[in-house]
Amino acid sequence: MAEYYPKGYKIPLANGSYAEIIQKLGEGGQGVVYRVAIGGKEYALKWYHKGAVQNPKKFYQNLENNVNKGAPTKAFLWPLYLTQPVDGSFGYIMELRPKNYREFSDFLLAKVHFQSLSSAVNAALNITNGFRELHRNGFSYQDLNDGNFFIDPTNGDVLICDNDNVAPYGESLGIAGKARYMAPEVVRNLKRPDVMTDRFSLAVVLFRLLFLDHPLEGKRVVEAPCLTEELELKYYGKDPIFIYDPTDDSNRPVRGVHSNAIKFWPLYPQFIQNKFITALSKDAMTGKTTRMTDNDWQLAFTRLRDTIITCPCGSETFINVAGDANCVNCGKKIPKPPVLNCHNHKYGLALFPGVKMYRCHIDKDSDDFTQVIGEVERNPKNPAMWGLRNVSDIVWNVETLDGTLKPIAKGQIAPITAIKAIHFPNSIGIIEYSK
Amino acid sequence: MAGIYENAVKVARRTMTLFFLVDTSGSMDGSKIGTLNSAVEEVIPEIYKLSSDNADAAIKIAVLEFSNGARWITPAPMDAADFRWNHLNADGLTDFGEMCKMLNEKLSRKAFMSDVAGSFAPAIFLLSDGEPTDEYQKELGRLKENNWFKKAIKVAVAIGDDANKDVLAEFTGNKEAVITVHTPEALTKMIRFVSVTASQIGSKSSGVGKGGVDQATNKQNDTIEAIKTTVAEDPVGGVEIANTPVSSENQEDWDW
Numbered sequence: 001m002a003e004y005y006p007k008g009y010k011i012p013l014a015n016g017s018y019a020e021i022i023q024k025l026g027e028g029g030q031g032v033v034y035r036v037a038i039g040g041k042e043y044a045l046k047w048y049h050k051g052a053v054q055n056p057k058k059f060y061q062n063l064e065n066n067v068n069k070g071a072p073t074k075a076f077l078w079p080l081y082l083t084q085p086v087d088g089s090f091g092y093i094m095e096l097r098p099k100n101y102r103e104f105s106d107f108l109l110a111k112v113h114f115q116s117l118s119s120a121v122n123a124a125l126n127i128t129n130g131f132r133e134l135h136r137n138g139f140s141y142q143d144l145n146d147g148n149f150f151i152d153p154t155n156g157d158v159l160i161c162d163n164d165n166v167a168p169y170g171e172s173l174g175i176a177g178k179a180r181y182m183a184p185e186v187v188r189n190l191k192r193p194d195v196m197t198d199r200f201s202l203a204v205v206l207f208r209l210l211f212l213d214h215p216l217e218g219k220r221v222v223e224a225p226c227l228t229e230e231l232e233l234k235y236y237g238k239d240p241i242f243i244y245d246p247t248d249d250s251n252r253p254v255r256g257v258h259s260n261a262i263k264f265w266p267l268y269p270q271f272i273q274n275k276f277i278t279a280l281s282k283d284a285m286t287g288k289t290t291r292m293t294d295n296d297w298q299l300a301f302t303r304l305r306d307t308i309i310t311c312p313c314g315s316e317t318f319i320n321v322a323g324d325a326n327c328v329n330c331g332k333k334i335p336k337p338p339v340l341n342c343h344n345h346k347y348g349l350a351l352f353p354g355v356k357m358y359r360c361h362i363d364k365d366s367d368d369f370t371q372v373i374g375e376v377e378r379n380p381k382n383p384a385m386w387g388l389r390n391v392s393d394i395v396w397n398v399e400t401l402d403g404t405l406k407p408i409a410k411g412q413i414a415p416i417t418a419i420k421a422i423h424f425p426n427s428i429g430i431i432e433y434s435k
Numbered sequence: 436m437a438g439i440y441e442n443a444v445k446v447a448r449r450t451m452t453l454f455f456l457v458d459t460s461g462s463m464d465g466s467k468i469g470t471l472n473s474a475v476e477e478v479i480p481e482i483y484k485l486s487s488d489n490a491d492a493a494i495k496i497a498v499l500e501f502s503n504g505a506r507w508i509t510p511a512p513m514d515a516a517d518f519r520w521n522h523l524n525a526d527g528l529t530d531f532g533e534m535c536k537m538l539n540e541k542l543s544r545k546a547f548m549s550d551v552a553g554s555f556a557p558a559i560f561l562l563s564d565g566e567p568t569d570e571y572q573k574e575l576g577r578l579k580e581n582n583w584f585k586k587a588i589k590v591a592v593a594i595g596d597d598a599n600k601d602v603l604a605e606f607t608g609n610k611e612a613v614i615t616v617h618t619p620e621a622l623t624k625m626i627r628f629v630s631v632t633a634s635q636i637g638s639k640s641s642g643v644g645k646g647g648v649d650q651a652t653n654k655q656n657d658t659i660e661a662i663k664t665t666v667a668e669d670p671v672g673g674v675e676i677a678n679t680p681v682s683s684e685n686q687e688d689w690d691w
């Protein structure tokens with residue numbers, strides 16, 4: 001029975017200063033989150049319930065280690081300072097979450113919706129990148145679930161929280177995650193969470209993010225009147241079946257129950273569906289084949305974002321780099337626009353007004369999907385004419401249809417119909433027109 | 436222009452029903468039933484919040500009172516959002532067996548456990564201060580054969596020393612799932628704590644990382660574990676669990 005700290009109560013920090021309680025913000029199974037002030041600036045304090053942590057000393061040391069190492073990217077609400085152990089427990093300080101970020105579970109509960117297709121795809125890209133950087137920094141997350149993310153519905157920006165469970169490779173904090181999100185071998189207690197099991201959890205989270213249902217919960221799970229602990233062990237551990245497993249249709253989504261999966265899965269291009277089919281195949285789930293890497297996902301979602309355009313109906317939709325497509329909203333046929341083929345088909349960027357070109361498209365050694373390099377615009381005098389504007393400091397050499405090279409510097413625009421290829425410092429982008 | 440995600444609906448959630456089985460016999464009259472009424476009323480908003488923020492399951496509430504016979508206060512499990520606690524009055528005998536019989540009838544997919552998206556096993560919270568006055572053994576025996584009951588999280592609170600803790604332990608299947616409270620403060624706290632904890636554990640996908648290989652976890656044990664930890668650290672006292680030292684020396688306060 002938690003007792004709460006009153007306003008004005010001062011909690012000493014490990015660095016000698018103190019955090020003054022302003023108000024309680026929320027409470028979870030592990031502890032309470034307070035708004036606090038440290039030296040005039042406001043932060044969040046997560047304070048653990050007594051006894052909530054299995055091995056407090058190890059947990060505290062791990063937090064200390066994470067504070068010292070620092071956040072992998074700015075997407076993490078990372079522990080900034082530790083408190084001293086007082087009153088039989090301890091806590092840590094992190095930044096406050098800005099109000100425009102909403103809990104992932106609010107999306108699942110339809111309290112909030114992604115404003116557009118690109119905000120959903122951006123969220124997938126941001127979550128993937130966060131975990132890629134976390135893993136690259138030698139950490140594993142261990143307890144990935146729908147409670148770990150805050151997402152801005154307007155643009156898909158992501159904040160990853162609960163980073164107190166993050167530990168270096170090989171370390172296990174004895175975290176007991178939720179069966180629905182944990183890798184089958186963790187559910188079965190064959191293994192402790194690590195990077196490989198994070199990869200499975202990431203696939204589940206990404207599926208839930210885009211399709212708003214659970215990848216292992218279809219017909220057979222609904223047909224079980226009572227989901228007992230034994231059945232959870234079976235469905236998430238010993239015998240998981242992906243609802244869109246092409247080799248086994250025994251667990252397909254049920255009309256009227258799994259409405260989101262039924263609605264959103266068919267809207268996504270085949271190559272994205274295939275990534276989930278691979279990541280959630282029986283072989284990948286049982287560990288017979290390796291799991292999709294964070295890199296694979298990041299590339300897949302970057303490529304997916306390359307294909308998002310705005311239909312004349314006002315809705316965003318995917319184009320098909322191999323042919324025509326239909327708008328996900330109005331159903332009208334969308335002829336294939338010119339596509340910039342980058343790095344020998346690693347990326348295919350739809351050259352359609354509003355689409356942005358990123359560093360990864362022009363630099364073969366980069367996977368930066370955030371730095372904008374160019375933008376497709378309509379000619380204000382003739383909206384049927386589209387041009388590609390260079391917004392970077394790098395000068396491009398545009399090869400025109402007649403074979404001449406024209407330099408395009410920052411701020412300049414090349415009309416798309418005149419471009420055959422663009423020569424970047426270490427790569428060439430080739431324009432492909434529909435036949 | 437609205438995006439296609441505007442069409443997304445709330446994910447399919449299972450249902451977890453929290454049952455309150457309340458002894459409203461004559462001995463409960465006065466501060467016992469009064470405290471109980473206020474405590475349950477106060478915890479309902481917390482249960483509602485747990486349910487509305489929960490992507491795993493929705494929590495529903497069902498209430499069965501027993502004295503002379505037994506009566507469902509809720510004709511069917513109700514969404515925590517719509518549920519209002521009607522203060523119960525205490526009068527009459529303790530027809531424990533009748534309560535078991537009526538609970539058994541409703542723990543069925545044809546009755547209360549009928550959600551199309553499926554259910555988690557229920558959480559059953561029994562509150563009593565006395566001794567069965569009917570021949571309860573046969574009905575309790577039948578109830579214990581019910582699979583929903585077997586899988587349920589079962590916790591009983593014995594209010595004061597006159598409660599027959601053996602019967603309550605028989606009901607929960609575990610001595611440690613019987614908590615004795617000696618003061619109104621302790622009753623209030625335990626109603627809140629057990630309702631919230633059992634709802635939290637019961638309505639979430641089960642925890643992993645404990646026990647042996649391919650061994651399912653047990654939500655009942657997880658709940659008991661959580662209650663024991665809390666009682667052991669509780670500074671106020673007036674609460675007692677089998678095999679756990681009484682948490683307070685302050686026992687002259689016992690007013691029941």
Ligand SMILES: [Zn+2]
Pocket residue numbers: 311312313314315317327328329330331332
């Ligand atoms: Zn359209």
